[in-house]
Amino acid sequence: MTTNDGNSPAGYLDRWRLLNAWVTMYVVGADLFIMSPLLPSMANALHVNVDSAGWLVSGFSIAYAVASPLMGRISDRYGRRRTICWGLLAFAAANLGTVCASSFTLALLSRIFAGISVSAISPSIYAAVGDAAPEGRRAHWISIAVSGLLTALWTSAPLGALLAHVMPWRAVFILLSAAAFVLAWPNLRLWPSSKSAGGRASRMRVPLRAAVSAVSPMVAWGAALYGLYTYLGTGLTLNTSLSASAVSLCFIGWGVGAILGNHLGGWGADKIGIHFTAIASLCGMALAMWLLGLGLSGAMGGGVLAATLCLLALVSYPFQPAQQTRLVQWGQSTKASLLAWNSSALYLGMTIGSAFDGYVMKHWSFNALPYAGMAIAAAGAALSLIAQSAFRSDAAVSAA
Structure with a gap:
């Protein structure tokens, strides 16, 4: 159990965990919400119309929704830390796939893979925050993690519009890939091992x-x-x-x-x-x-x-x-x-x-x-x- 004393070592660890959760949720949220202003450029580069390019967003969302229950089960069985880390590395690879996509089909497949990757990250972050939260502050901690996603909701579109004017759209996904790759390390270090919980969860449904x-x-x-x-x-x-x-x-x-x-x-x-x-x-x-x-x-x-x-x-x-x-x-x-x-x-x-x-x-x-x-x-x-x-x-x- 962590402590509420912000000056103690546990208190410092708590703050780093919350900051890490907020940033991680912002990055995975930005990957979806930043797409809207980039779609015209992506459609032009991939030789499709904007309506068809909209499937790059839909493919991500559908893959996320379908894969989430399975990824949640994996997180319960094998631990939050491992699931988050591998999810972030897969997310980084998926964004590199979008960068390298030479056709609409390859871009769509990369977005589907990104959606599956995020479905491993988001529920595991919320569960990890809930595991680590001090008694009586669990909802407050979860609200901080959620606020990262909400901030991405209303800041990513204008940010994407700005970036679309100053850099190629592929460079945006390089930045997102790099951010996910860098975040894998603090998520591996900050969240505790949950082998005992994972062993119990493997017998639960x-x-x-x-x-x-x-x-x-x-x-x-x-x-x-x-x-x-x-x-x-x-x-x-x-x-x-x-x-x-x-x-x-x-x-x-x-x-x-x-x-x-x-x-x-x-x-x-x-x-x-x-x-x-x-x-x-x-x-x-x-x-x-x-x-x-x-x-x-x-x-x-x-x-x-x-x-x-x-x-x-x-x-x-x-x-x-x-x-x-x-x-x-x-x-x-x-x-x-x-x-x-x-x-x-x-x-x-x-x-x-x-x-x-x-x-x-x-x-x-x-x-x-x-x-x-x-x-x-x-x-x-x-x-x-x-x-x-x-x-x-x-x-x-x-x-x-």
């Missing part, structure tokens, strides 16, 4: 029914939040009178709210309770979606809309660290498997949300999207209550 119940709220959360986010830029540009600077302000508001909400969720889960924080966040999301819908119908100004989006993110993102923390608590020695299922559930939710909100936009309007999100978030709160009830007993994760 997560029942499919329990896993589905546990991660079902994440499907709803991802569908409600990222379904709206997918069409936010297009909707604000085409369906409002906002200027380009006002639209940018809206995204900044969302990003600030996401970071603050994530840390608020870590604090709330530790101090108030993981179940209360998760359900309160989903209910708050539903209410904020309703307010956003009213505001869009009333043609609110850019500043008020940015504040409303900041509020939406602020009340929505506490769910993520609370959900991950209760999976760590429920999972015992199979926490990486549950966290991996949770990652797959998030990508499934994003896919469902994008498809559903696209249908809503086509048949109604952009202004209807917050109301669709409100309904999905309310369903997520109900699923969260069901999941909590299903996991009251330690029998949720049983011996094989």
Whole structure:
């Protein structure tokens, strides 16, 4: 068990572990989110249109979602440190494959391999953070790791746009490959060996029914939040009178709210309770979606809309660290498997949300999207209550 004394050797180790987790999650997140501004250049170099180049993103995401449960199982069986290290080395190799790709097919294969590699890294990082966290601060620690990914979400696209003007797109992937290769060493050194946990996990399994119940709220959360986010830029540009600077302000508001909400969720889960924080966040999301819908119908100004989006993110993102923390608590020695299922559930939710909100936009309007999100978030709160009830007993994760 680590200590909370920041001046002790354990305290210094804690800070290095958290910094390492944050940077690692930022790098793997940047690899996905930086793609959008690079796609036109990549499409031109690989002799395909931009729509086809979009499969470079989709291939990564699908591979991540499909491979995550298997990689979580490997992490539980063979240890977090080993899985993270090999995942980072494979991730570095995958990005070098993208650099060297001479055709669209080879580039797509490299992105699929990158997605599989990241599916080994992310759940293992969260599980390692949960393993190492001091008593009563587990959710706060996980929220710090998550904030690396969230920072990548709203900084990588503008960073990618800048880099696209100052260097070839292949150089961007060289930088990402180098960063992953360098990060393998601190991840190997900082995380403890988990041979005993891995031996126990090899005899444990997560029942499919329990896993589905546990991660079902994440499907709803991802569908409600990222379904709206997918069409936010297009909707604000085409369906409002906002200027380009006002639209940018809206995204900044969302990003600030996401970071603050994530840390608020870590604090709330530790101090108030993981179940209360998760359900309160989903209910708050539903209410904020309703307010956003009213505001869009009333043609609110850019500043008020940015504040409303900041509020939406602020009340929505506490769910993520609370959900991950209760999976760590429920999972015992199979926490990486549950966290991996949770990652797959998030990508499934994003896919469902994008498809559903696209249908809503086509048949109604952009202004209807917050109301669709409100309904999905309310369903997520109900699923969260069901999941909590299903996991009251330690029998949720049983011996094989």
